[in-house]
Amino acid sequence: MHHQSLLDSNYQVTLCACFNMNAQTFKRKIETEAERALEQLDSDEFLRAAAGGEPTTQTLLETAAASEHAAAITFETWISDESDTDVKIAFESVVEQERTHYDRVTAAMDAIIKSDGDSSNSSGGYDIDQKVHTQEPPGPMHAYLRERETTIQRIASGMVGRPLASLRTHAQLISFFESHSGTSVDNSGGDIVPEAQENPAAALFTDLFEETEKVLDDGLELLTTRCTTEVDRNAAIAVATYTIRLAADDTRDMLASMSWLTWIIAILSVLSIETAVKRLYFENHTRHFTPLYTMLTSSPAWRAGRGFYPFFHKIVLLVTQSNVR
Numbered sequence: 001m002h003h004q005s006l007l008d009s010n011y012q013v014t015l016c017a018c019f020n021m022n023a024q025t026f027k028r029k030i031e032t033e034a035e036r037a038l039e040q041l042d043s044d045e046f047l048r049a050a051a052g053g054e055p056t057t058q059t060l061l062e063t064a065a066a067s068e069h070a071a072a073i074t075f076e077t078w079i080s081d082e083s084d085t086d087v088k089i090a091f092e093s094v095v096e097q098e099r100t101h102y103d104r105v106t107a108a109m110d111a112i113i114k115s116d117g118d119s120s121n122s123s124g125g126y127d128i129d130q131k132v133h134t135q136e137p138p139g140p141m142h143a144y145l146r147e148r149e150t151t152i153q154r155i156a157s158g159m160v161g162r163p164l165a166s167l168r169t170h171a172q173l174i175s176f177f178e179s180h181s182g183t184s185v186d187n188s189g190g191d192i193v194p195e196a197q198e199n200p201a202a203a204l205f206t207d208l209f210e211e212t213e214k215v216l217d218d219g220l221e222l223l224t225t226r227c228t229t230e231v232d233r234n235a236a237i238a239v240a241t242y243t244i245r246l247a248a249d250d251t252r253d254m255l256a257s258m259s260w261l262t263w264i265i266a267i268l269s270v271l272s273i274e275t276a277v278k279r280l281y282f283e284n285h286t287r288h289f290t291p292l293y294t295m296l297t298s299s300p301a302w303r304a305g306r307g308f309y310p311f312f313h314k315i316v317l318l319v320t321q322s323n324v325r
Contacts, residue, residue, distance in 0.1 A: 037248035042168035049254035072098035159219025161243030177202035
């Protein structure tokens with residue numbers, strides 16, 4: 001009897017070891033397939049894309065809050081028609097966690113604004129409306145997640161691929177917040193002043209990082225128990241990998257749009273200068289502006305503008321002609 005108990009115990013340990021190996025194999029396979037995407041999410045490029053420019057604590061927290069809210073809605077859409085009871089309970093847990101994350105991130109924004117002395121928010125805190133977030137269209141990753149219909153696809157995308165991407169981005173956020181713990185911008189004068197305490201966002205996202213790791217562990221456990229065939233496993237790996245790549249692609253697209261926006265602003269600035277120069281040139285009818293005008297219209301930026309944005313040049317021509325008549 002004692003011998004049989006030992007055999008049962010050893011069998012359970014063996015099963016546990018195999019289970020852990022399978023879960024880790026899943027994770028390693030996905031990380032290998034999505035290696036380049038994960039590297040991009042774990043870089044300064046993510047911070048610039050998330051902030052829409054030069055990263056600041058407030059802009060990064062605003063993006064994080066929107067992300068937490070989007071995740072809550074995604075899992076809510078799955079709960080209504082999920083037939084697997086255990087998975088449904090797991091989804092409900094994630095919804096609750098994401099709502100809590102949203103509240104904690106917005107509370108951190110409120111605390112930072114108050115510490116910066118922004119009197120416009122002193123009475124009501126940070127004004128962020130969940131209804132506005134609800135009405136916003138989801139980003140590429142969450143749009144893809146919400147279209148998943150099978151249980152395995154939902155676990156793989158929402159509780160494995162998404163957390164793997166989030167762990168990389170959270171690591172970048174933590175690093176940024178820790179490196180910006182010593183200074184704060186005084187909104188009243190724009191001066192940099194010492195903070196009395198460390199940036200609270202660093203500690204917050206350290207907690208969120210650990211809680212996201214738990215979601216990933218739960219997702220891997222659910223996958224290993226539900227992927228009973230090689231087809232299931234390959235499908236789960238493919239969906240999780242694609243989810244990570246979508247997150248990275250969104251970062252690349254944001255950076256690309258920022259680059260084009262910079263060019264547009266630069267070209268429009270050149271056009272504005274050119275309009276003013278032409279006005280002065282024609283109105284004064286002197287040779288004084290001829291060298292400046294020649295230099296401007298022969299510059300690379302001007303040539304690029306004429307090549308890519310003839311519409312704006314047509315407007316400038318019309319405005320200029322109307323002004324010199």
